[in-house]
Amino acid sequence: MNRAPPATVVHRPANLIDPLDWNGLFERPQSVELELGSGDGSFLARWAQDHPGVNFVGVERLMGRLNKLDRKARRLGLRNLRLLRFEAAYLMKYLVPAESLDAVHVYFPDPWPKRKHVDRRLINSAFTVMAARALKPGGTVWLRTDHTEYFAQMQDVFSASGLFTDVDTPFELAQVITDFERDFNGRGIPTCRSGWRLAAART
């Protein structure tokens, strides 16, 4: 028997210490993919619709954007999408269970272009360690940005980690455009994208 749809797909954990239990969040135990900084959720709503056999979690710190995606998910009747209001790095470091994710999507993270703010960027060498812990062996981080200098940093830190190898973004994934991507592309700014796959077996 189908359960009634939830009144909200925003999940509020009972505490901020214990790792999340993905199976407890969803109706069906399935592989889990995370999007960090999901914004208004144009990517996640589409991708979750296209992949009912995967559970998705959107992580966003702005309540207004989270609420907008919450309404969209309920309008679309998505059973495989949950949302968390969190600081992405905190969630990755403390709340995501080890080796629990098949993929992490990070699209157009804030570029912090001023030199004095560069250490606020989400994608740095510490992030590669967090991602390697959170992903299952063979799991992938998918990245996109409009910012060429931040893209170079992303490539450098993943390459230098020695934990990941670069892979092409599949066509099916690349053609799902995010809100910010549509805006940038509309202004003639191309998307820089990459994928970094964690080694299949750990030594």
Ligand SMILES: C[S@@+](CC[C@H](N)C(=O)[O-])C[C@H]1O[C@@H](n2cnc3c(N)ncnc32)[C@H](O)[C@@H]1O
């Ligand atoms: C430039 S927007 C991109 C949104 C969406 N990914 C897209 O491509 O349309 C960056 C988003 O990440 C969120 N964000 C930035 N830093 C974050 C962090 N440390 N933790 C969680 N969300 C964050 C922002 O609130 C914003 O919604």
